[in-house]
Amino acid sequence: MPVSDPRSRLALGVAAIALALYALFFAGDYALHVLTRAGIYAIAAIGYQLIFGRLGALSLAQGCFFGLGAYAAGLGALELGLGFPLTLAAGVLLPSLLAALIAIPVLRLASHYFALATLGIAQLALLVATNWTDVTGGANGLYGVPPIETGTLSFGHGLPLTLLVWACVGLALTVSHRMTAGQRGLKVETLREAPLAAAALGIDGSAIRFRFFVASAAFGGLAGALQAHAVGVVSPDVLQFHVLVLILAMTVIGGRASPLGAILGALLLVHLPEWFRDFADYYLVVYGVALLAAIIFLPRGLAGLFGKSKMPPVETADAEAPHDPAPLTLSVETVSKRFGGVTALDGTSLTLAPGEILGLIGPNGSGKTTLVNLLSGIEKPDGGRILLGDADITGKPPEHIARAGLCRSFQHPQIAPDLTVLETVEAIATKGESAQARVIEAGLSTHANERAGTLPPAALKHLEIARALATGASILALDEPAAGMNEVERAALATLLKRLADAGHGILLIDHAMDFLLPLADRVICLSAGRVVAEGSPHEVARDPAAINAYFGESPL
Missing domain, CATH: 3.40.50.300 (P-loop containing nucleotide triphosphate hydrolases)
Known part of the structure; x- marks a missing residue:
């Protein structure tokens, strides 16, 4: 659910106030530590949503980007003597550069080949971190990464560190929202659900995939850099596969395409082990049952509890007249x-x-x-x-x-089923084109706010024409x-x-x-x-x- 939706903004605001009150007045030192870890993983999960949730590409490299960010920050502080703002920049830059370097070849791969390629890159990074002892410290890792300090301010631990990490969560939310709000988000959903149609309707899928893959790496690197300073230690453990699994679980359980869901998923999965420690020998069983229940009963994740936003209803009287096309032979x-x-x-x-x-x-x-x-x-x-x-x-x-x-329709309509008719056309509409006008022109005004996946076959054919017209x-x-x-x-x-x-x-x-x-x-x-x-x-x-x-x-x- 987009953050721009009023219900989502309200839920996010209430959650932010509740977290702030808890951190300020009720949480002890250990609870603040757990809350800090949840914020760090929330940043990584928000980034992972861009490539996995929004585009549906199963990248297995997000844990790798997280670990590279931690190593970049740790080495920057220990070996180069960089201060916090620069170590944070290094933590973001290194995984972003790697993602940009590998994006062109791996993003051309389909489904499981893409997953295997990103897994191979993650495993290679783990091998380098483990065996390049002179630089990474090998299996022992890097110790003594300094706490976060800038000027006279210290964010070494406790409430200051928690507030800083959650301020970074807010920054991650803002960037994610700017990348997926409005028509940009509709284009991405069309690309995910109907990639062939998206290309034939003018959506540059390669550019979107590249941008989102690099951004997901940057988010992962930011989280890893914060982790290095918060814990003070960087070891090959931050590159292990279980880090990716945890981020993946947070994304799925929270809601694949909802930044709010990423936060909820991170809070839940970081706190679950703490809540279930009293079960002693049965802890992992109870933990697994809780996760399975969340997946079965909340298929849209925790964010699905808040529903899905809708486009405003179409008003025929207010619609602009469709533009006549430029004459082409x-x-x-x-x-x-x-x-x-x-x-x-x-x-x-x-x-x-x-x-x-x-x-x-x-x-x-x-x-x-x-x-x-x-x-x-x-x-x-x-x-x-x-x-x-x-x-x-x-x-x-x-x-x-x-x-x-030149635009085309398909023998078998290719649409994003969860988008409404108006959203489907709005996703494609070029500058100067009115999605509302094209919906009405195609005779779909009575279906404008219905999900495309629920339309009868004849209406789907009209929707394809309306969508093609919206390209101009x-x-x-x-x-x-x-x-x-x-x-x-x-x-x-x-x-x-x-x-x-x-x-x-x-x-x-x-x-x-x-x-x-x-x-x-x-x-x-x-x-x-x-x-x-x-x-x-x-x-x-x-x-x-x-x-x-x-x-x-x-x-x-």
Whole structure:
């Protein structure tokens, strides 16, 4: 739940006041020590949320970043004689530089490969810390890291140290909020849940992943640096796998995408061992049962107890008028594409003018979806070129093509199910575009505040169109937009597409439903085995022997 949500702000404010009162008037020295540790781990967990919670990437290097921050601060103080502000900066800088160095190769890896790569980096760091005895002290570590002092102020232990650490928690919350608030957070959720669609709609996923990975390392390093000064000792134990497991558990139990949840998770997991020490031999069993219960009964974490914020309701009367697109002509010149020994497209050419609806038909396997994938940058052509206006977009990344003015829909809609309709469109809306206006234009005003994952199939297709329009696209490539619709829903879709064409959008329309496509299209192209076999008016193509043969002689529908 975002910190900007009123309920979240209220909960955070109440929690901050309660913690302050507890620390000031009730906590003894040991309780303050435990509270300090909870604050340190909260910072690491807030950072871990950025890469694991927000982007869904299972990084196993957060414990490594925590340990590197501790070593950087310890070595800076002991070997270089740096004062506290500089040791803190060193603790943040070293893991951030490592994260930036490894980000480009490891962030290209998918799922478990990414996890294994980050685990390998963490294990390498542990081996270096253990064996580089001259620098790190080896298995014995570094002793005598000085307490935090700056000027005449000392934060060595007790209440001053607790207050300083929790002030850093507040700083971490502020930075995390700035990175994930508003449209930025909606983009990130779209990227996590529908990465292919996010790229095709103009979201630069590589830049976001890089930024969040480096930031997560910086948060981990900050926590580690504070740990070094608070404890006075840095050993290879700070790089052990159990540190990552603890941070991961805090993130999951608190709430993967909630900074407030990270704090709650850190407070809970640091205090649980203290609460359950009286169980003696059964301590680990009780501890494990408590964690399992939290995971089972609170699938959204502790932050889920506060619900999820919603966008303001859409008011039709206040909506801005949609912007007309810049007129662009799409030209496809002898494009080819092979997959191994299979030729998907073989010298295909077409032209789509502003305000035109061009129907693209052909049997299954004829190359229609492959063509749309090439147009949107998801696949790169083996030959030929694609022009959008005067710009050559051949082989460009999907986000570049979307920003240039060409957007697509998918045969199977790709959405972030927990976002509302309005949030889904707002995530994509470019400067000057009104998400509210596009939602209404697509006929979705009655669904505006419903979760996208609850929409019926026809509404999902309209949502994809609204989202594409919010990019400011001039050309829309729609892949099977009428699939699964009844006659009434098809009529409503046809009306929308005619209205968009009248506004100047060029529409490339793929659909197997001839009774829907032929009356709607200005021109029709028929593909067969990756080649154009018929082109002309809907009436001409419907009677063309080559088109008829493509359907009924080669690969029937």
